[in-house]
Amino acid sequence: MIRPAVSIVRHADTYRSLREAVDICGGLAGLGREEKILIKPNIVDWEFDLPFPPFGVVTTSEVVFALVRILAEEGFNKLTIGEGGLPAPRTKGRKIYKALGYEKLKDRYGVDLVDFNEEKFHPVDYGEFKLSVAERVLGADKLINLPVLKTHTMCKVSLGLKNLKGCLDRKSKIFCHHEKYDLEQLFPRIIEKLPVALTIIDGIYALERGPSPAGRAYRKDLLLASRDAYACDLAGAEVMGYPAGEVPHLRYYAQRHDRSTDLTDIEIKGEDIAGHRARLDYDWEWSQDDSGPAGFKKMGISGLTLRRYDHSMCTGCAAQFHPMLVMLMSAYTGEPFPGVEILVGKRRLAARGFEKTVLFGKCACRVNKDNPNINQAVPVNGCPVDLKKFEKIMRSQGIKASYQSYVDHCRHTYDRYYRDKEGFDLGLYLK
Numbered sequence: 001m002i003r004p005a006v007s008i009v010r011h012a013d014t015y016r017s018l019r020e021a022v023d024i025c026g027g028l029a030g031l032g033r034e035e036k037i038l039i040k041p042n043i044v045d046w047e048f049d050l051p052f053p054p055f056g057v058v059t060t061s062e063v064v065f066a067l068v069r070i071l072a073e074e075g076f077n078k079l080t081i082g083e084g085g086l087p088a089p090r091t092k093g094r095k096i097y098k099a100l101g102y103e104k105l106k107d108r109y110g111v112d113l114v115d116f117n118e119e120k121f122h123p124v125d126y127g128e129f130k131l132s133v134a135e136r137v138l139g140a141d142k143l144i145n146l147p148v149l150k151t152h153t154m155c156k157v158s159l160g161l162k163n164l165k166g167c168l169d170r171k172s173k174i175f176c177h178h179e180k181y182d183l184e185q186l187f188p189r190i191i192e193k194l195p196v197a198l199t200i201i202d203g204i205y206a207l208e209r210g211p212s213p214a215g216r217a218y219r220k221d222l223l224l225a226s227r228d229a230y231a232c233d234l235a236g237a238e239v240m241g242y243p244a245g246e247v248p249h250l251r252y253y254a255q256r257h258d259r260s261t262d263l264t265d266i267e268i269k270g271e272d273i274a275g276h277r278a279r280l281d282y283d284w285e286w287s288q289d290d291s292g293p294a295g296f297k298k299m300g301i302s303g304l305t306l307r308r309y310d311h312s313m314c315t316g317c318a319a320q321f322h323p324m325l326v327m328l329m330s331a332y333t334g335e336p337f338p339g340v341e342i343l344v345g346k347r348r349l350a351a352r353g354f355e356k357t358v359l360f361g362k363c364a365c366r367v368n369k370d371n372p373n374i375n376q377a378v379p380v381n382g383c384p385v386d387l388k389k390f391e392k393i394m395r396s397q398g399i400k401a402s403y404q405s406y407v408d409h410c411r412h413t414y415d416r417y418y419r420d421k422e423g424f425d426l427g428l429y430l431k
Contacts, residue, residue, distance in 0.1 A: 004227070004230075005024075005026065006025060006224060007224065007226065007268075008268060009225075010221060010271055012221075014062045014063060014204075015069060015070070018067060022067075025227060025269060027200075027226075027227060028071075033076055033077075036078045037071065037076055038137060038142070038144070039068070040143055040164070040167065041146040042148045043096055045085050045086045045096075045319065046085075046095075046099060050411075051411050052414075053413075054213070054426075055217035056149065056205035056210065057148065059148055060204050060205075060429055061430070062429075063204070065101070065104075067144070068109055077110065079110070080112040081105070081112070083166055084169070086316065086319065087170055091117035093117060100429060101430065116167065120135040121134055124138070124193050129186075131176075132168060132172045142197040143196045145163055146200050147159045147160045148202050148203075148207065149205070149206045151210045151280050151282035154309075154313075154318075155184060156237075156246070156248070158210060158211045159233040160236075161187065161229065161230070164187070164190045173314065173315060177313060178312065184248040184249035184252055188250075188256075196229050197227065198225065198227055199228075200224070200225045201232060203221070204219070205218065205220060206239075206280060208280040209282065219423035230250070230254070234261070235263070238277060241280060242279075244261035244263075245261040290307055291304075291305045291306070292305060292306040300332075301328075302337070304336075304342070305351075307341075307348055313344050314363075317344055317345070319384060320387060324385075326406045326409045327394070327405060328342075330402040330405030330406075331400045331401040339356065340355065341356070343360065343364045343368060345364060346363040348364065349373070350373045350374045352373045355376060356376045357375070357378065359377060360380050361382060362381055365381050387406065
């Protein structure tokens, strides 16, 4: 049996390193020069008003520029870059593309820039369910997937298979965080209907406790590439210390497609994984009684119960979850909270015995609407929740949560880990 090839190349000069990674895995062999090729980077979001470390969160513009140059030199001229990032409260894909310098690719190589959220989506039948996929994705002859090397608090790793979730419309993304289906058995199905021809993992940075900037990024300087998306994810997971058998969605994909989770069943070309493997934590430590983050216990916070999120918490609330934690910490004065439970997602039901039950987000409000266990409901509606609205509602309940404390936290984190630190170069993004 022919083993799928995955190239692992040490990053130095981006163009030359990427050229090597693509060449040694035969990455362009399946592409026709007259075909319409869609490049799908990983750009979940970009923050313009607060310090935003994109390291390990967003695909570097450096890799995107190098890939477009390689394709253009090889005679591929029907190129599109497309992504569907967080649309709430409004889509800002064009603004992000401008910040990342993509307009230069449009001027230099004629690359079409598409924000999926501005265009049409079409339902695609996946058997047990349907997902609406961007029209531009369905209209492409081939797709080149450009994920980042990062962990994920729900999925352990977020690589090529996970990056394709950005091809869905908002409702389908939310559906992937279903109250009944498991997340790891939904998003791995997306690729089954898409023409993914090449996966390139941007491992210039690796992100611990991703996928958001709340995690910690490290300079990794690796590029991985393969014509086999699953094999590329298997190798990427191994680099971060996770055998595929430990990752539920990779294990599910392997079972569904009769694939092996054994690293020896793929051919690694270039760098040896063993020399680069380093375990990165995928989640924050939680209290054993599921009453909140371990950090709350260390601070002495009591009277507040915050259940660990589950897979039904979709990306919108997930993006607000860490800011919420910071704001709650800011409200702690040394005195116990007044018997507060906070619920997030589509599955968590209120328990008895709490004075107040905070329902964070539209889904938590809906599923607990008539819950008889609730003594006093404190609904914080929104999809996702507006953090300043959360502050106002908490203060109305005598809980002095501070949005400014989150702003200060962002600045402190950026200054501590990234600002003027060796290896963390915004020039890799802002072109």
